């Protein structure tokens with residue numbers, strides 16, 4: 001049985017751990033799917049390449065209010081799809097080739113691995129190996145809800161929808177979180193008739209209530225948004241799929257050519273049989289880790305979607321850096337920093353957030369103040385004729401420190417960055433607003449004005 005100094009399970013953020021400083025270590029990398037993991041192959045990167053294209057396709061419709069007549073003549077789905085994946089697929093293959101054939105100290109095993117015990121792993125390739133140290137970076141996979149007959153109708157998840165042969169005329173999306181909101185924007189901008197089915201009365205309900213409410217209002221004008229609906233049964237039709245729903249109008253059905261299930265992602269700890277290694281998991285299947293990313297077995301670390309409460313690439317990357325440091329410096333371990341984890345929804349409009357929502361601030365019983373600023377009341381907002389976007393800030397009235405920041409509107413994912421910086425480095429709202437120039441008349445004036453609007457002494 002071959003023995004390794006280090007085994008890494010999963011080639012998403014886990015693949016970034018081996019470094020020159022580990023050149024003397026024998027390392028095994030285990031992967032059951034495509035090298036590079038979710039973000040590169042079926043997640044952040046292709047989705048944002050589709051989102052940017054969708055933004056272009058939708059732009060002419062928005063130009064009308066500026067006095068410009070423009071029209072999107074055609075959306076060439078096969079060309080768009082192939083442009084995106086002809087860029088991504090070689091990167092995945094190049095990464096695999098580099099690790100498999102060009103790293104003298106790395107051995108790649110391509111199979112579905114599982115633990116035999118705390119030091120022994122069946123690689124799923126017919127070979128079982130042992131290791132001194134192990135990194136569990138096996139990510140998550142789409143959750144499929146229990147809808148009767150769904151298995152007979154066929155459906156897509158984010159793993160498959162981006163590789164459709166052709167653009168459908170209509171698409172039903174079950175779910176109302178990140179993936180639903182981003183793909184609804186992509187497909188509707190490409191001319192597809194989109195229906196979004198949500199269990200609750202709001203889309204993106206993890207966001208601050210005012211933000212989620214505004215997003216839901218806007219979404220209703222663009223998509224067929226069905227709120228407070230339970231999907232009870234799926235049925236195959238001659239042209240696609242029919243879903244049976246229960247909701248405020250009683251029983252009803254919706255039909256479309258294609259169906260996307262976007263109801264969350266579950267950690268892959270079950271595939272790994274982590275219990276065989278004595279690794280504890282949370283009730284939702286996430287591997288338990290401490291602040292050093294150590295599992296309940298001190299020689300096994302975990303990172304990213306399989307253990308984190310934030311299923312975000314920047315978090316997985318941060319944790320991978322922490323794990324790499326701790327593997328190389330066992331006597332000077334560092335902690336992960338999860339204080340201010342930002343996230344953005346790349347829909348239309350975009351949403352970006354960091355820190356507490358107002359509901360969370362209220363529930364925690366702390367004292368807080370809020371302030372908002374509309375894009376419509378800053379000069380660049382006039383230029384864009386934006387009427388729906390705004391920033392909302394939550395701050396501690398005693399110290400002026402920001403507790404949360406939420407933006408809905410153009411370029412929200414970029415405009416929020418100085419607020420993330422202020423929170424991370426402890427810069428108070430007043431100093432931030434008054435201690436620097438803000439380029440006039442640029443979009444960050446939204447942030448400057450929101451800061452100045454906070455009722456602080």
Ligand SMILES: Cc1cc2nc3c(=O)[nH]c(=O)nc-3n(C[C@H](O)[C@H](O)[C@H](O)COP(=O)(O)OP(=O)(O)OC[C@H]3O[C@@H](n4cnc5c(N)ncnc54)[C@H](O)[C@@H]3O)c2cc1C
Pocket residue numbers: 009010011012013014030031032033034035036037038039040042043044045047048111112113114137138139140158179268271272303304305306310311312313314315316346
């Ligand atoms: C559609 C979509 C869009 C997204 N967009 C964004 C975004 O814009 N911004 C953002 O921050 N995040 C985004 N995310 C989330 C982000 O992709 C993930 O948080 C991140 O990729 C997780 O990285 P990871 O290394 O933990 O896992 P992964 O990248 O999933 O890597 C885990 C790897 O482990 C392998 N594996 C699993 N089980 C086994 C096993 N038993 N044996 C061997 N190998 C195994 C898998 O095949 C996979 O390659 C998106 C996700 C999706 C699905």
Ligand SMILES: NC(=O)c1ccc[n+]([C@@H]2O[C@H](COP(=O)([O-])OP(=O)(O)OC[C@H]3O[C@@H](n4cnc5c(N)ncnc54)[C@H](O)[C@@H]3O)[C@@H](O)[C@H]2O)c1
Pocket residue numbers: 145146174175176177178179180182198199200204205262263264265310311312343344345346
């Ligand atoms: N821009 C980004 O950073 C980005 C983009 C896409 C995905 N992601 C990550 O991937 C994760 C997964 O995305 P997602 O959109 O699948 O999850 P999500 O957690 O954002 O949303 C899941 C949605 O499905 C609904 N839902 C759950 N079970 C259901 C059921 N049985 N029937 C109907 N609806 C149900 C939930 O109410 C929720 O609206 C996200 O949590 C996020 O961390 C990030």
